[in-house]
Amino acid sequence: xxxxxxxxxxxxxxxSMMLLGSALLSFIFFLTEQxxxxxxxxxxxxxxxxxxxxYSEIEDGVARILSPSINISVQNSTVRIYxxxxxxxxxxxxxxxxxxxxxxxxxxxxxxxxxxxxKGGFVIRPSGAIVANSAGDFRVTxxxxxxxxxxxxxxxxxxxxxPGAMDNAAWLAVSNASGTTMSVHVRARDAxxxxxxxxxxxxxxxxxxxxxxxxxxATVAVVGFSSPAALRVQCGxxxxxxxxxxxxxxAYVETDDTISVRSAANRTGRVRIA
Amino acid sequence: xxxxxMSRCRSMKISGRTMQRGFVFSIDATLSAFLLMLVLAxxxxxxxxxxxxxxxxxxxxxxxxDALVVLDRQGILSSGNATMVEAALNATLPKGIGAHISISTxxxxxxxxxxxxxxxYGESVPEGKSIYGASRNFVGIGNGQAANYSSxxxxxxxx
Numbered sequence: 190x191x192x193x194x195x196x197x198x199x200x201x202x203x204x205s206m207m208l209l210g211s212a213l214l215s216f217i218f219f220l221t222e223q224x225x226x227x228x229x230x231x232x233x234x235x236x237x238x239x240x241x242x243x244y245s246e247i248e249d250g251v252a253r254i255l256s257p258s259i260n261i262s263v264q265n266s267t268v269r270i271y272x273x274x275x276x277x278x279x280x281x282x283x284x285x286x287x288x289x290x291x292x293x294x295x296x297x298x299x300x301x302x303x304x305x306x307x308k309g310g311f312v313i314r315p316s317g318a319i320v321a322n323s324a325g326d327f328r329v330t331x332x333x334x335x336x337x338x339x340x341x342x343x344x345x346x347x348x349x350x351x352p353g354a355m356d357n358a359a360w361l362a363v364s365n366a367s368g369t370t371m372s373v374h375v376r377a378r379d380a381x382x383x384x385x386x387x388x389x390x391x392x393x394x395x396x397x398x399x400x401x402x403x404x405x406x407a408t409v410a411v412v413g414f415s416s417p418a419a420l421r422v423q424c425g426x427x428x429x430x431x432x433x434x435x436x437x438x439x440a441y442v443e444t445d446d447t448i449s450v451r452s453a454a455n456r457t458g459r460v461r462i463a
Numbered sequence: 464x465x466x467x468x469m470s471r472c473r474s475m476k477i478s479g480r481t482m483q484r485g486f487v488f489s490i491d492a493t494l495s496a497f498l499l500m501l502v503l504a505x506x507x508x509x510x511x512x513x514x515x516x517x518x519x520x521x522x523x524x525x526x527x528x529d530a531l532v533v534l535d536r537q538g539i540l541s542s543g544n545a546t547m548v549e550a551a552l553n554a555t556l557p558k559g560i561g562a563h564i565s566i567s568t569x570x571x572x573x574x575x576x577x578x579x580x581x582x583x584y585g586e587s588v589p590e591g592k593s594i595y596g597a598s599r600n601f602v603g604i605g606n607g608q609a610a611n612y613s614s615x616x617x618x619x620x621x622x
Contacts, residue, residue: 257604
């Protein structure tokens, strides 16, 4: 009987040791797994950081290259665009080279489509107004119907001509102000301030109004407003253009193109420049 | 005769019990050694994990990257002025973090990027310490156009 009790004790002792050993092993496995998960999380966070940093670095680079030709700034709900027309062909080359440099020297898989940015193409968010440049033409066009044009509150446009390049300006057409209006201010002047023409008006967003700028009776530029709350400046070359566009909500500006940074954490989107 | 047999049986029984005790003692010792090794292994593993905190790496890398962004946006990285770069590094990086920056400047000519300049700033990279890295590419603007393209590499460590 005494021997049986001794055997049982031995078995219980062995079992308890095995259980203790298993518990310790499980504890080690649990801690190791937690530690591995923690390391994986850090590695992933670093990858997310790397992709985001590269993305914002490219945004800075693009904005820096654009700034000598097209300077865009945003103050709350007002977007200010300063351009020297025609847009420099050098800017196009610089953006292409920048894309090439980033693709080869970034250490990441970076690709950029900056086709529209090289032409001065931007999107004002959240209204979705498209800013586009083409030869002798600058346009701001709200894209999403009333939701977009409805938030556009006013335009303040200044055209700066070379000395002696303009001598007069006058309304060509004025829409009657109705329920949906926006205020516009157009200034046409030459660089020496010898001629300065200011026009202030509250016009209908969904009708057409325009101002004709002339030199010895011949049209040198036209500033037109048309439905829906769109602006078009048609001009020759070598002018300075300042357009200040105000919205009823805070705004920001993106290029009308996308960039991609591919890594463990991909990031693709439009370049926010102001 | 009978007494001799009884005596032999008794001595065999005693030696059997002794053998059993020895066997149990060996198993007990083996189990103890196994448990001791297990506890030691756990302690070593946990202490190694405790010293290699992965979030520490994240913090150092982040500090380095932020410093590069600040230096770039202030135009200090592209200045080529060692005194300014080192003063800005001291002012931007947290205390107890050392840094070394290498800036390679490239110029685009004949369809390719050629190296124009290579500058080194900051402290020497120490040996035997965990070194982390950060990088930033930036464009140098001159006369209203992109004059050069630079790549800054930073090595950072905890002093």
